[in-house]
Amino acid sequence: MIMTNVNTVPGKKIVEHFGIVQGSTVRAKHIGRDFMAGLKNLVGGELKGYTELLQDSREEAMRRMEEQAQQMGANAVVNIRFATSSVAQGAAELFAYGTAVRVE
Template sequence: MIISNTEGLPGREIQEVLGLVRGSTVRARNVGRDFFAGLKNIVGGEIEEYTKLQADAREQALQRMIQDAENLGADAVVNVRFTSSTISQGASEVLAYGTAVKLG
């Protein structure tokens, strides 16, 4: 599966647009991470626990988007984007979305 954040793929022709595909996950913080994050807020620096949490969430959302595209029989997903939103205090959704296409 080819994944691209551009509208097209150099050297490849889009034969058919199959439609919007997406994948999402909702992740919540946990007490252990919050404790270490609180310490980082005092001394400063990257909150690595949250960085890993967000990276894992993005990867899971991306894999779910790819599965959605595979279910449509796509060869690629173009114009891929990520977004996130707060669901509740301490929980957020990460969404990956793009356009599934068949290549010529």
């Protein structure tokens, strides 16, 4: 599966469009992590637990989007965009969407 965030897949020709595909996930870290993040907030710096959370969520959102594209019979997703929202305190919502296409 080819994933791009431009209009086309460079070097290839889009022969068929299938419409939009989307993948999303809401994830939370256990309270131990929340507590450590609160402590880290005192001195600043990278919140490793939350970086990990964000990364896991992004990967899962991408995987879900890819699966939708596969179900449609596409072999590439172009013009992918990411969006986040804070539906819940301490939880991250990661959302990926793009256009499923077939390229040659």
